[in-house]
Amino acid sequence: MNTPTGIRLSPVPDQRHESDSDFPLAYLCDDSAIDLDQTCNWVGENRDQLLALATEHGAVAFRGFPTPNVEGFDRFITSLMIENFPYEKSLSNAVRINRTPRVFSANEAPPDVRIFFHHEMAQTPIYPKYILFFCEVAPEIGGETPLCRSDILYSRLAERCPEFAAKCEQAGLQYTNVMPGSNDPNSGMGRSWQSTLGVDSKEGAEARLESLGYTYQWLENGCLKATTPPLPAVMETTPGQKTFFNQLIAAYCGWKDERNDPSEAIRHGDGSRLDADAVRVAIDLSEELAYDHRWQVGDIVLLDNTVAMHARRSFEGTRKVLASLAEMRTQSFAVQGGPR
Template sequence: MNSLSVNANATVDGQQAYGDSRFPYVFACDDANATLEDTARWVAENREELLRLMRVHGAVALRGFPTSTVEAFDRVVSELQLENFPYKKSLSNAVRVNRTERVFSANEAPPEVRIFFHHEMAQTPLYPKYIFFYCEIPAQSGGATPLCRSDLLFQKLAERCPEFAKTCEEKGLCYTNVMPDSDDAKSGMGRSWQSTLGVQTREEAESRLGELRYSYEWMDNGCLKATTPPLPAVMEVAPGQKTFFNQLIAAYCGWSDDRNDPSKAIRHGDGTPLDSEAVNVAIELSEELCYDHQWVQGDVVLLDNTVAMHARRPFSGTRKILASLAEMRTHALTVS
């Protein structure tokens, strides 16, 4: 530790406790004279501990640090010394705008659009181990970022709907979405097929989809309907600790726009439909277990994407929450 005055026992409204675990774990900077250099040095010196706390608690919040600019957030993320996962290399369907090489807008969807709980990019074969958020401008009202411990959710889901939990774990999930021919910022999942796949032509798109083992169909209006291969719905992140690692809630509740129908967006890996009652239990549990992070300008929230899900509440006014991804991972359903 350096001379920077940091309270490691800080609290925030709504913070949760599960045994010895706090959700989120909070560090508050109490030093009015702290500089960005002090903060960068503190993050670098405490890198291993911050990564451990993310893994154990799911989320770590930094409040009161001198992170008043996007560049300061970029510096904090850089000091964690993790491999950058550029958004342009992801298969996410959200429209986003880069601010630096590693920092981009969290989502360009309109303020009235609710974004439901999900693990970032769990609906694709490529996902980030970590996702970091930063508040440049808090909303005038609303706009909280709900967080949910996915391991706790899966534990409770398995107790209440054991057959559904078992089916999700054994069969995985397939996701279907229709990508537009050009970015549609009015939708939370309006990224074009060219941008999503990193291609320019249909031929290149088909080659990329083949590599990813997606099935697909070209629509008359130039849109591309694509379905993933079976992907895991449950992840064992540590011995005996399983998380509900998927996009089931977001796809079932929120994949709705002029092109997409949520009722057709998701199936089990063998093509069978989901048990709607059990899905509704998962949705209820996510809200029961969630912590709503009420943003303060300069806040940084560090998530282990394999442990904690996130969402977005509707808001009014200007809201600018930025994000950064780190450590690209791959996954595929393994059937024994």
């Protein structure tokens, strides 16, 4: 990699070392003479290597670079030359606010709401290959973004709960979510059905859900209850490397608001209930393997969404962490024949 003096690999606090790999890999810019143009040139020249490192390590962090504002973050992303996956085209259930065509708030849920580990949009038929996070305002207390290598988690889960791991791989998962009739900013999953589905009528919502293979039910309060088709719970990212690619932990622990009950949010793809003890093992493993990124203004973190899960700790004060999605992928699953 062509790296100028002043940009170097550097450890970050609490960096993990798993399977001879740093997690996250971290670059530090400690030369104030390096400006945004030089940074973007470096990113663009090394685009393929940086994306490959995100896949190899799960995440790459950038600290000390001249990217203190959203415009700098947007230029950094553009330099990576990755296809934008706009928020409005996603099926994310989080309320977010766009700042640029490819940058939006990570989640508008209140500070006391904890967001549990998940792969972004693994609970839908479409998901992003890459996620980038950016710190505009660092929180006073808390607000870390935990990251977890999902391939390592799955390997350990398969050792401790082999039957459950096999059932996840063979049967997949289904998710049920009740979407409100208008955005609910007090919930971590409060995006309205109109915004989620990109429609303005019930007829449009039904057509979109049917095209995606969902089942659905209209509720008396104007909410829409939707259940996904069976989706993969395990992904083979490279030959022999499997990741726990799903939203099991987030749905089981955190899909709770005035409309949603976590006990009804998730099933295996064949309709059977999950083994609660095994799910608890997966939750505990995610915390054991977690790296908590403590934000500093200007920090950027690049994730391969198929390798690393992310979450959000509760916080006090003001916290503004922005996000961008890239390279839309699709997934489907046949319960009898396995993932395809």
